Amino acid sequence: MYDVAVIGAGIIGAFIVRELSRYDLNIVLIEKDTDIANGTTKANSAIIHAGYDAKPGTLKAKLNLKGNPMFDKVCQELDVPLKRIGSLVIATNEEEMESVKELYKRGIENGIPDIKILDGEEVREKEENISEEVIGALYAPTAAIVSPWELAVALAENAADNGAKIRLESKVTDIEKIEDGYRLSLGSEAIDTKYVINCAGVYAAEINEMVSSKDFEIYPRRGQYNILDKSAGNIIKHVIFQAPTKLGKGTLVTPTVHGNLLVGPDAEDIDDKEDTATTSDRIHMIRQVSKKITTKIPFYTTITSFSGLRARPSTEDFIIEEASQAKGFINVAGIESPGLSAAPAIAEYTIDILKEIIGNLEEKQDFNPTRRPVIRFMELDDEKKSELIKKDSRYGRIICRCENITEGEIVDAINRHGGARTVDAVKRRARPGMGRCQGGFCGPRVMEILARELGKDIKEIVKDSSDSYILTGETKQNQA
Ligand SMILES: Cc1cc2nc3c(=O)[nH]c(=O)nc-3n(C[C@H](O)[C@H](O)[C@H](O)COP(=O)(O)OP(=O)(O)OC[C@H]3O[C@@H](n4cnc5c(N)ncnc54)[C@H](O)[C@@H]3O)c2cc1C
Incomplete structure (x- = not known):
């Protein structure tokens, strides 16, 4: 029997399982797909937000503030690229400048360090290709960029190095309460565990309802992106957001840690939790909207487009608590943005809940926080x-x-x-x-x-999902 089963190997499950691997526990990370980080974690803006955006007092605000500075240590330990490039929220008219000032106030209330308001000239000193229309911006030097999937892979690898089991292609199809814990059905097999942590992303409500009543719902909200070749990567040096208006948050432009340029996302409520298609009308719209930031993006160097699904919770805040009708079953659900930025703090918060349930946990003497460096x-x-x-x-x-x-x-x-x-x-x-x-x-x-x-x-050998075969057989078999 396992002590703890973590369902879902996205950035949240990976951070939690790595934290758990510090303790003397028998743990397993269970993922339905063929790889770690195959859900929302592989398709987002990859920004470690400074933390001025979330409503003061919410878990989003608290855990973003706490999570942001935690990235330097973990990325260094696990040899994952992180760049603290800072962010700018630009305004092109007085109405937008008002919302930039609102964000500044919110940032101060949330306790975000070193934020300041810049005028148009100061913005142009930082960003030579920024639109001439820009009249000011909110500058947050602590914003960073990371590779979310590389980080999730590294966290899971480090947890496995420290004794955790990883089970890929293992979809949890049912959960039964048993005398001293839970029995998880993984298709034709089952495993027993004393405690469960539900990090199933857009499917977290379905997993919760296997043991509890309908406590919350998760709605998928899709965001599409363009990614451009490295030749376009240094057009912009910071993460550049548009000021939020009545029409929405606009799109952002940012370099990636590997030197590409990312443009997007939009926001579209959809019904299908598997629908990560991109559409030409939306991609066209994103390109048009990005012109407010700069007109210098060479879209002819686009190398691909992709989309990710936000796990939008009915509660409008992260849901991190024991399920209402299932003792020892912790939901870590509704982890939409700034979920990546908050992830290390979410892991600590979750483990504190687990400690309250189990009592104190014994730390391993031989926990190794580093992994074998990656040769690049x-x-x-x-x-x-x-x-x-x-x-x-x-x-x-x-x-x-x-x-x-x-x-x-x-x-x-x-x-x-x-x-x-x-x-x-x-x-x-x-x-x-x-x-x-x-x-x-x-x-x-x-x-x-x-x-x-x-x-x-x-x-x-498959491309990605277990049925995505590339080769089906040899050609010209009958020719001598
Ligand atoms: C467009 C977009 C932009 C974003 N930008 C940012 C950003 O810049 N900064 C930021 O901080 N946050 C951002 N976010 C949010 C961030 O990406 C998420 O908060 C984070 O990736 C959530 O991770 P997760 O582990 O909860 O979910 P996921 O990565 O989706 O992981 C859940 C995992 O559970 C697995 N699973 C589901 N059901 C089962 C089952 N039955 N059995 C086994 N496994 C199962 C899935 O396959 C999946 O791998 C963005 C999100 C989107 C969509």
């Missing part, structure tokens, strides 16, 4: 590159020519705890396929490496 070949100097190639010739073989990713890096991404099993999982960890050709050239090579390392037939 192109970031090494020439001497280190040639030393590495001498030791392992796979680092001398470039597989992805857009991002310059070597075979050694791909093999490493597969052979770690919670390592990659699909083409997209390799892409998320080591970045082959993240460049201009989006895997057009390196995709088949990545499939060969995956098949070889996992001891599978290449026809069994």
Whole structure:
């Protein structure tokens, strides 16, 4: 029997399971998909918000404020890129300037450090390509950018290094109360656990209703994005938001930690919790709206578009509490934005609730907070590159020519705890396929490496979901 089962391997489940792995507990992270971070965590703006936006007094406000400064330590321990580039909320007229001032007031009330209001000239000093229309902005130097999926993968890997089990492709289909805990049905199998933490994202209400009454609902709200080539990555240096107006929050423009440019999202309430399609009308609209920030975005360098689903709660705040009718079953639900920014603080808050239920937890003496560093070949100097190639010739073989990713890096991404099993999982960890050709050239090579390392037939290698086969059979079989 497990002590704690965490349902959902997004950034929230991953942070919680890593925190739990500090203690002497038998824990399991359960995920329905083929990889960690395959839900909302792989498709968002990737911003560690400063924290001026959330309504004062809410969990969103408190946990964003607490979570933001926690990222430096965890990203350093786990070797995950983080950049504190700061954010600007721009105003192009007096009405928008009023809402910028409102945000400033809210930021002060929320306790956000070092925020200030800049005039148009001061904004232009920071951002040479900003629109001439900009008359002022709210500047928040503590805002940062991160790679959410790399962080979730690293957290889960570190938890596994410290003894946690990770179960992918294990959808929780039912939960039964048993004498000393819960029995979780995972398709044809079942596991028993004393305590459950529900981090199932847009499905958190369905999971809660397996053991409790309808305490809350989660509505999916889709946001679409354009991502541009690295050649456009330094047009903007900060995260740039538009001032909120009666028509909404507008779209943002930001560099990514890997040097691309991200433009989006919009906001669209939808019914289908699986619908992460992008649509040409919305993408067109996002491009138009972004012109308020700068007209210099070269959209012809767009490399792809994608969308993510916000888990919008009926309560309008994060729901982090024991379920009303299920002792030892904690919901961590409705984690919409700023969920990523608050994630490390959400994990601590959740574990405090667990401690209240269980009593004190015993810390392990041998918990290791770091993971084996990731080799990013192109970031090494020439001497280190040639030393590495001498030791392992796979680092001398470039597989992805857009991002310059070597075979050694791909093999490493597969052979770690919670390592990659699909083409997209390799892409998320080591970045082959993240460049201009989006895997057009390196995709088949990545499939060969995956098949070889996992001891599978290449026809069994999938792109992402368990039924997303790429090869179905050989052609020209009957020709001599
Ligand atoms: C468009 C958009 C922009 C955003 N921008 C930001 C931002 O810039 N900054 C910020 O702080 N926040 C942002 N957010 C919010 C942030 O992305 C989320 O708060 C965060 O990713 C939520 O993580 P999660 O782990 O709760 O959910 P998820 O990542 O969705 O993880 C839930 C997991 O549960 C799994 N699951 C579901 N049902 C089951 C089941 N039955 N059995 C097993 N597993 C199951 C899913 O497959 C999934 O992997 C944004 C969100 C969106 C959509």
